[in-house]
Amino acid sequence: MKGIIFTEEMFNAVIEGRKTQTRRIMQDGVPIGNWEETVKYARYKVGEVVYLKEKFRIGDFRLSSNGHYGISYKDGTKKETYFFYNEIDKIKKSQKSSMDGFASSYLMREYFCRYYIEITDVRVERLQDISDEDCLKEGIFKREKWSLGTYYQYKWNGEVFQTAQEAYAALINKTYGKGTWESNPYVWVYEFELVNNR
DSSP states (O other), X not given: OOEEEOOHXXXXXXXXTOBOEEXXXXXXXXXXSOHHHHGGGOSSOXXXXXXXXXXXXXXXXXXXXXXXXXXXXXXXXXXXXXXXXXXXXXXXXXXXXXXXXXXXXXXXXXXXXXXXXXXXXEEXXXXXXXXXXXXXXXXXXXXXXXXXXXXXXXSTTSOOBSSHHHHHHHHHHHHHOTTHHHHOXXXXXXXXXXXXXX
C-alpha cells in the first residue's frame, strides 16, 4: 500500500476533517490533453486507500521477544508494533538527529500507521487555478477578528493573509520551495476522505 506525507499542520488538518484535497506537482513528461493517457501517471487512483505517514518514536526496549516494540506519536498515543530489525537503527538515528526526538515520517511503514484516506477524485489543473473554496479544502482556514476583519491562515498563530489564495500560496511555497506558486506548474488535485483505521 502507498503512503502519503503532509506537513505537520496539514496532517492535523486531515485528521480534524478540515483538509480533503491535496495538490502535488506533476512530474515532467506527463502528456496533457488525453485524460486516459494522463491519468496513468497519477501516483494515486480513485478508490485507492493510502496510509498517512507521520512522525513517530520507537521505545528503547522491546515489549516482547517476538520483535514487537512500543512506539509513540506526537499526540501521546502509544502502540505496540512489529519492526524489521534492519529498520530499527535507521529509525533511532533519525530520532537522535531530529530537534523534537521523533523519527522522520519518511521512515513510517504501513504496519505501524494509524490513519488512512481514500482517494475520491483525481484531476489536473494549473496551481494558480485553485478556487477560494478549494483553498479551504486544502486546510486553509478563515478567521474573523474585530481588529483585523476577515483573514486566512494555514497555521494557527501563524502569518495572517487577506485572501485564502494568498494563504495557500504561502503554504505551497513553504512546502515545495520559494517561487513554486509564481511558476504556476501543472498539479495533480487529489480529493480524499478519511476512512476508518484498518
